[in-house]
Amino acid sequence: MAPAVLVENLRRAFGATRAVDGATWSAEAGRVLALLGPNGAGKTTTVECLEGLQRPDSGEVRVLGRDPWQAPAAHRAAVGVMLQDGGLPTTTRPLPLLHHFAALYADPWPVADLAGRLGIDRFARTTVRRMSGGERQRVSLAAALVGRPEVLFLDEPTAGLDPHGRLEVWELVRAEAGRGAAVVVTTHSFEEAERLADDVVVMSDGRVAAAGPLPEVRGERALEEVYFELTRRGAA
Numbered sequence: 001m002a003p004a005v006l007v008e009n010l011r012r013a014f015g016a017t018r019a020v021d022g023a024t025w026s027a028e029a030g031r032v033l034a035l036l037g038p039n040g041a042g043k044t045t046t047v048e049c050l051e052g053l054q055r056p057d058s059g060e061v062r063v064l065g066r067d068p069w070q071a072p073a074a075h076r077a078a079v080g081v082m083l084q085d086g087g088l089p090t091t092t093r094p095l096p097l098l099h100h101f102a103a104l105y106a107d108p109w110p111v112a113d114l115a116g117r118l119g120i121d122r123f124a125r126t127t128v129r130r131m132s133g134g135e136r137q138r139v140s141l142a143a144a145l146v147g148r149p150e151v152l153f154l155d156e157p158t159a160g161l162d163p164h165g166r167l168e169v170w171e172l173v174r175a176e177a178g179r180g181a182a183v184v185v186t187t188h189s190f191e192e193a194e195r196l197a198d199d200v201v202v203m204s205d206g207r208v209a210a211a212g213p214l215p216e217v218r219g220e221r222a223l224e225e226v227y228f229e230l231t232r233r234g235a236a
C-alpha cells in the first residue's frame, strides 16, 4: 500500500538558504510520526509543502497519493492541519466556531463530544481573543480534528499546555492513529516523541539525519542522546 504521506528527495531553498536539501521519508496510516530537529532544520518548510502551502523546488511530496499543491477541495477535507498560531477568528466563542467548521464536513466529530474531551466546554463562554494560549491551542487542535481527517499535521500540539492537557491531547492523538489516521507531529519535546510516536524523523540542516521506527532510531539509548549526536552543530 502506498504511504499516506510521502516526501521524496524534497528540496526547497530561499535564496542561498537550503531550507530542505534532499529529504526523503514517509508516514503510514494508523501510525504517529514525530518530526524532530533544531530551529531552522527545515521541519516547517517540509510540512508546509505537504499541506500545499509551499511548492517544492524539486523532488516530490504526496499526501494520500496526491500532489497537495494541486489537490482539489475533497483532498483538503481529508487532511487536518493544526498550525502553531491557529489563525482563529478572535471575536467568536469556541463552540459556534467548531460547529461552523463541522458543517463543512460530511461526517464530522460531534462537537459536544470533541469539546468535552479537550476540556473546551470549561471555557465555552470565552471569546478567542480572551483565551489563554493553552485554551487557544486546544481549539486549534479541535478544528484540525473535527473533520475526522485521514491525515493530520500537528505543529507542536502540546507546547504550552498544562500536564493534564498534554495527557488529554496525547490520548486523543493516539486514538486518531488507532482509528486509522496518519499523524505527523512536529515537536521539540523528547517526552512527546517517546510517548506518542511510532516513527521518528530527525532533520538537521535541511537533511534527514535519521528516519524509521522509534525503537530502531533510538536503539538501546534515550532518544535525547541520539538526537544530540545526530544534530551536533556542523554534524550534517
Ligand SMILES: Nc1ncnc2c1ncn2[C@@H]1O[C@H](COP(=O)(O)OP(=O)(O)OP(=O)(O)O)[C@@H](O)[C@H]1O
Residues within 6 Å of the ligand: 014, 017, 018, 019, 020, 037, 038, 039, 040, 041, 042, 043, 044, 045, 046
Ligand atoms: N519564507 C522564507 N524566506 C527565507 N528563509 C526562510 C523562509 N522560510 C524558512 N526560511 C529559512 O529556512 C530554514 C528552515 O526553516 P524552517 O521554518 O523550515 O525550520 P524549522 O525546522 O521548522 O524551525 P523551527 O523549529 O524554528 O520551527 C531556516 O533557516 C529559515 O530561516
